Amino acid sequence: MAEVSLKGEQRVFMTGNEAVAWAAVAAKVDIMYGYPITPQNEIMHYWTRLAPKYGKRFLQVEDEISAGFTTLGGVMSGRKAFTATAGPGNVLMQESAGMAEMMRLPIVYIIQQRGGPSTATVIYAQQETTLTCFGGNGEGHRIVYSTATHQELFDYTIKAFNSAWTYRFPTFVLGDGYQAKMREPLTIYDPEERGQTLVKPVALVGENIKGKQFKHLRNTYNTEDELYEVVMANQRDWDAMAPKVVEWDQKGCEDAEVIFVTHGVVSRAASTAYDQLRAQGKKVGYFRPITVRPFPDEQLGAAVKGAKKLLVAESAYGQLLKMVKTALYGSNVEIVPMLRPGVGITTEEIVEEYSKL
Amino acid sequence: MAKVVKVALAGEGGQGVQSIAEILAEAANDEGKNALYIPNFGVEQRGGVSIAFVQISDGPIGAPKFQKADILIPLSPRSVKRTQMYAGKDTIYVYDNSLIQEGEVNDNIIGLQYFDVTPPCPTAEQPNADLPADMIAGEPKTCSFTKPGQGVNPADIPEVKKVIAIPANDIAKNEMHPRVFNMIILGAVIAATEVLPLDTIKKALDTKLGDKFKENPELRTMNFTALDRGYNLIKSAM
DSSP states (O other), rough: OOOSSSOOEEEEEEEHHHHHHHHHHTTOOOOEOOOOOOOOTHHHHHHHGGGGGGOOOOEEEEEEEHHHHHHHHHHHOOOOEEEEEOHHHHHHHHHHHHHHHHHHHEEEEEEEOOOOSSOOOSSSOOHHHHHHOOOSSSSSOOOOEEEEEEHHHHHHHHHHHHHHHHHSEEEEEEHHHHHHHHHHHHHHHHHTTTTTOOOOOOOOOSSSSSSOBBBBBOOOSHHHHHHHHHHHHHHHHHHHOOOOOOOOEEEEEEEEEEEOOOOOTTHHHHHHHHHHHHHTTTTTEEEEEEESSSOHHHHHHTTTOOHHHHHHHHEESHHHHHHHHHHHTTTEEEEEEETTTOOOOOHHHHHHHHHOO | OEEEEEEEEETTTTHHHHHHHHHHHHHHTTTTTTEEEEEEEOOOOOSSSEEEEEEOOOSOOOSSSSSSEEEEEESSHHHHHTGGGGGOOOOOEEESOEEEOOOOOOOOTTTOOEEEEEEEEGGTTSSTTOHHHHHHTTTOOOOOOEOOOOOOOGGGSSOSSSEEEEHHHHHHHHHHHHHHHHHHHHHHHHHOOOSSOHHHHHHHHHHHHHHHHHHHHHHHHOOOOHHHHHHHHHHOOO
């Protein structure tokens, strides 16, 4: 295979972890701070291989709490910075994500979900969906992209940096162990060559405007009222942002009797099941939130209007299901859950569940 | 919808299952097809049964794993048992009927990452000259394919469309070199799947191992002979 590069568009065959490292280079990221955990290790490994060639930096720290906070330090000083983790590491990084919500720091996290709770498996799950959307002692003021293919891992990693630096909320790319470790083709490219704009980072603390006073970010408030004002201002910003960043995908919902609702890698199985069943003339539909935070509530509500049943399939025990139920509060559509915490879901299994309905 | 060919390979850690799968998927990608390869991976990266899933298609590929394989290739008695769930009525089943001694999964191997143990098993009895000595000395070995062990119990072989037994390990050991075992299997996979011409694999190997082949042209001949052998074994059986 030819030397991989971002010059021109290049079709490559690689693991998801490698795709993420290339995406970070493509997004003109300055630095990664990291601590190893399977199945995301190779993001770090590839980044450390690529970084010197592109004049980028890397710092390995002592644990995930530190990785999260050092990344925030990089962000505050005006560097495009990110970190990557999984499972228990994601739990530890919620502390820094909370600070990013409070201080409006555009940090990017790549999450390759593994089995849980605790150490569990190093393999695969969708059990960090709730954690990634709502972890931390706050209101979930963040953006979470749930990817399904290597092309999306590449595209949404680039997009995550733009969203973070545009709206100043912590932004997550939610992958999983399967996406991390599997190999499939994708096209890598330099987004600026494609005419896409990369949002430029700026220093968020210190004397960043000449002649003005030093800028300071607060993380502590003295009174309840003071905090209330700040959280509500953030909430208003988040609410205003939500319709601009929300993304979803849907097929055949217009005349569908049964709609498959899935996110992330499971939507590959749902999409293939949809194609197979449609080819047999079955009235099925497919709906997939791409942003699980903000969740496409209205879009899902509109999509399921004519449906009799929803089959909600996920590799967790009801994390997507809760979001779907919240989105559809008041709707009469019957929801049939297919919950497989910590194990993959295949096309055949979705077709089988459908045939039981 | 374009057909998706689903291949599952399973073997003892170190038998080369993952590299066979990777070369197969890469060659398919080079041909302009869609390919998806995913290993099963856990904390016991060597010292257990290793499974690789490969899917090849002209159209999009769905979930990374599947229920039933079109081609199922277990390469040790233990993998025959472990992969029964992937065998269906339409499956073509290729297994190695050599008498292979399986690796022992004991306390000193469990939990070791792949870089902690000596790689591929044919080296267990015949340490590779190209490996640094400190990688071999004193390290746990996961299995041996040069010592005979018990073979596959015919009762373990599931009901499938077609069963083909090939003594790939014995051929490699007795007629060629233990290290080309995985090339025989790769040839067999190509013949059984019929999604790629054999030349594509040779091209992929030339790209992947070009430097090594240049250094040692005999290595190239040896690998390609093994590849042809595996291919013909299946073609004559089908």
